[in-house]
Amino acid sequence: MAILLSEIAALIDGARLIGSDQVVHGISHDSRKVEPGFVFAAMKGSNQNGYNFIQTALNMGAVGIVIAQANLDTISLLEEISILIVPSVRQNLGIISCAIYDNPSKKINLVGITGTNGKTTTSFLLDSALSASGIRTGVIGTIEVRSANKRYGSTYTTPEAPDLQAVLAEMVENDVETVSMEVSSHGIDQMRIEGTSFRIGIFTNLSPEHLDYHGTMEQYYYAKSRLFEANRCGFVIINIDDTWGRRLAHQVQVPRVTFGTSADADYRIENTKVSTDGTKFSLIHKDSIFDLSTHIVGSINALNATAAFIAATELGAPAEVVIQGISQCSSVDGRFQLVEAGQPSMVVVDYAHTPDSIANLISTVRSLLPPNGKVFAVGGARGGRDRLKRPSLGAALASADCAILTTDNPGNEDPEAIITQLLLGTLDMPPQKVHIELSRSSAIEYAVMNACESDGVVIVGRGHETTIRIGETTSHLDDREEVARAARLLAAKNKSDFNSTSQLSQSDNCAHA
Numbered sequence: 001m002a003i004l005l006s007e008i009a010a011l012i013d014g015a016r017l018i019g020s021d022q023v024v025h026g027i028s029h030d031s032r033k034v035e036p037g038f039v040f041a042a043m044k045g046s047n048q049n050g051y052n053f054i055q056t057a058l059n060m061g062a063v064g065i066v067i068a069q070a071n072l073d074t075i076s077l078l079e080e081i082s083i084l085i086v087p088s089v090r091q092n093l094g095i096i097s098c099a100i101y102d103n104p105s106k107k108i109n110l111v112g113i114t115g116t117n118g119k120t121t122t123s124f125l126l127d128s129a130l131s132a133s134g135i136r137t138g139v140i141g142t143i144e145v146r147s148a149n150k151r152y153g154s155t156y157t158t159p160e161a162p163d164l165q166a167v168l169a170e171m172v173e174n175d176v177e178t179v180s181m182e183v184s185s186h187g188i189d190q191m192r193i194e195g196t197s198f199r200i201g202i203f204t205n206l207s208p209e210h211l212d213y214h215g216t217m218e219q220y221y222y223a224k225s226r227l228f229e230a231n232r233c234g235f236v237i238i239n240i241d242d243t244w245g246r247r248l249a250h251q252v253q254v255p256r257v258t259f260g261t262s263a264d265a266d267y268r269i270e271n272t273k274v275s276t277d278g279t280k281f282s283l284i285h286k287d288s289i290f291d292l293s294t295h296i297v298g299s300i301n302a303l304n305a306t307a308a309f310i311a312a313t314e315l316g317a318p319a320e321v322v323i324q325g326i327s328q329c330s331s332v333d334g335r336f337q338l339v340e341a342g343q344p345s346m347v348v349v350d351y352a353h354t355p356d357s358i359a360n361l362i363s364t365v366r367s368l369l370p371p372n373g374k375v376f377a378v379g380g381a382r383g384g385r386d387r388l389k390r391p392s393l394g395a396a397l398a399s400a401d402c403a404i405l406t407t408d409n410p411g412n413e414d415p416e417a418i419i420t421q422l423l424l425g426t427l428d429m430p431p432q433k434v435h436i437e438l439s440r441s442s443a444i445e446y447a448v449m450n451a452c453e454s455d456g457v458v459i460v461g462r463g464h465e466t467t468i469r470i471g472e473t474t475s476h477l478d479d480r481e482e483v484a485r486a487a488r489l490l491a492a493k494n495k496s497d498f499n500s501t502s503q504l505s506q507s508d509n510c511a512h513a
Contacts (some may be wrong), residue, residue, distance in 0.1 A: 001025060001102050001169065003432050005039070005064055005084055008099050012092050013070075022063040027100050027162045029093065036061030041096070041162065043068070043089040066096065072185035095193025097165040104168035105197045106111035108138075109178040111311050112193075114227050115204025115239075117357045118304045119157070119295060122204060123180035124332045125308035130178050131414035132325025138171045140164070141182035143333050148174045158187025161194065168196075178315060185210055185223040193227070200314060201233040202307045207356045212386050221247075228252045234448075237310050239303055240265055259306045267310055272302045276346070276368055278336070281311065290319060292399035293327050297336045297348075332380055334463025336361070339480050341487035344494045345376075345451035349479045351463025353382070353408075355389065357461050358396040361459075365456040374401035376447040379460040380440070381422055383413030390418065394425030400458070402450075404435045406443035408461045411427070411469050440468065441482050449493070459483070 009015040025037035031053035033039050040057035042050035054065055056254045064082035068089050098105070109127060113119045120142050122317045125379040127146075129135050139146040142157045147170055151384045158181075159167065171179060183201075187193055206221060208405050214220040220245050228236050228429055230253045240246045241260035259267040272281040278295040281302040294305045305326050312322040331337060339347045348365055352358045358379065366375050377400035381390045397403040405422050407415045415438055426434050437443035459479045462468075 001100065003102075005082055008096055009084055011095060011099055012086050014087045015092075016085050017082070019064070019080070021181065022082045024063060024100055027066075027097055028057075029089075029162055030159060031057040031060065034060035034062050035124075036063075038062050038065055039064045039084065039100075040065040041089050041093055043093075055510050066093075067073065075276060091191055091194075093160040094165075094191050094196065097161040098195035100111055101169040103166040103195070104165060104172045105195075107172050108168070108176060109199040109315055110168075110197065111178065111180050111200045111202065111315075112183040112227055112233065113202040113204065113244075113307075114183040114188070114224050115181065115202075116207045116209045116354055117352075118300065118307075118409075119182040119184075120351070121301060121332050121335050122202060122304040122307050123182055123325050125294065125296075125305050125329050126180045126311050126478035128329035129312040129322040129325035130180075130315070130317060132328060133312065133321045135315075135317065136175055136177045137178040139181075140167065140170040140179060143352065147171045148176055150174075156187070157182050157487075158192050160190045164192060164196070172181070182426045183227050185214065185220060188226050189214070189223045193232070196232070198227070198233040200235045200237065200311050201228045202311060203228070203242075203245050203248055204239055204304070204307065205242040207354050208386075208389055208392070209354050210386065211388060225251065228254065230254050234366050235314060235414055237307055237314075239307065241303065248492055249433060257310060259310060260303065269302050269306055274301050274364060274367065276298055276369040279305070281305075288319075290323060291489065292323055295327070295330050296332060296369075297338075298361070301336075333395040335463070336364075337463070337480065339483045341405060341484040342491055343448050343451070343483070343487040344433065344453040344490075345448070345457070346456040347451075347483050348456065349459045349463060349483070352460045353393075355392040355396040358393065358458075359399050361460065362396070362400050365458050370454045374451070374455045376400060376402045376404065376451050376455065376457045378404045378440075378443050378447050378457065379459065380406045380410075380415075381407035381418050382461075383410035383418060390421035391425035394422035396425075397460075398426040398429050400433075400434055402435060402447075404437055404443045404447055406437050406440045407468070408440070408463075409445050409468050412471060415470065440477060440479075441485070443487065444479060444482040445486040449482060451488050457483075 001022050024039050027039050029033050029041040034057045040062040066084045069085050114329050123141050126298050127139050130223050145152040214494050231232045236252050236256035238245045238258050239260050240262050242256040257266040259265050260270045268284045270282045279301045280293040283290040313319050328494045334351050337349045353363045377397045379397045405419050451457050466478045467474050
């Protein structure tokens, strides 16, 4: 892949090139990722100013820089440097990246999945369905980026434009045919997907989230809806059980189908049955009835599986093979992940971090327990985001029989202050229902040690994540590992209690003899 700086300039209104023309082979907005033949996109971020790293990028082999017109006067390294000046680096970064990497999204079937909840699960179910059909697949999302057999960790749900186009180009080189991609509202609003073409777009649902960023639900919805604009997306699959989805179905200007339990859905879900083995349901479309199942537990996953089914069959995969592929998706990392470490109770680790998803998760676990079973919920709230949502998160956690409020990923916020805000949602509940434990490890230990065989424990908010940041310190913490540690402590305690009881019993026998 190679393109001239002058060719890039010709694509952007108001752009101009200073210095000699250069052949460009890549682009990065991170000076540490610059390679020889790259251009460096210098822009101001929330924490760093890219203009301070221009020399670093040049030392790494950059053949030019991209800057905004307004910042031309601040650059002191003008001589002997090729500079592409654009009205806004952020607004044009996607277009530039697409051009440099030769528009890879036009060479594959790209499926974009957006919504508050369900993006990751839907992408994994779709990937499994397509793989079963013999299609070479890729995944871009919260847990990982996977290109054929290569796997990378994810920094963002939706990568920045240069990284996104680079990985799509790599997938094209690897003969990947279809990519399941999570599209976040931040990714859309920050123009990371500009210039990207989606064969199919999926809308899962919308509930209050990221309102510290978007301001209102209207603005949040607007950001999500932009994925489905006619110049970006060719076909849309919409969950109309969700009120925002129903609105979207009336607004999109491209071909679309709807799904859900609603009577007027194009694909209608009926007879959903949930057990610890997974979720089964019937899907009715016109005169056809399909019986689907997934190992992922929860009625919400009937919706996720349906979205995956529709997308896969729309791409030409046979329905019977798609059904088999969905049933073969054994689990999704940190999504209703049952942890069996020898503890007597059911323990579920889940990424749920909105009031709706937490309440639904607790309700699902309760439905799987015996009538006398109790639900213990361990959770908190992220630092630096969605402060107004915290009382609702506290209330959702307290819908369990026992809520253990704890640290999630506080960053530079005071963990105790976060928990105080969570507590505001529990003021009208019996105080014995709420337990506070700042240490997340101790909170998980408390739940596992106190839950009986008939009980269930849900640990929410972090799912697949394995690090936690408190202040400036980032350390390893995996909820699943903490469950295993607590289970070992419980086993040791039970053994100790048994030995003590056994010794008392022997002493009694001797006395009676």
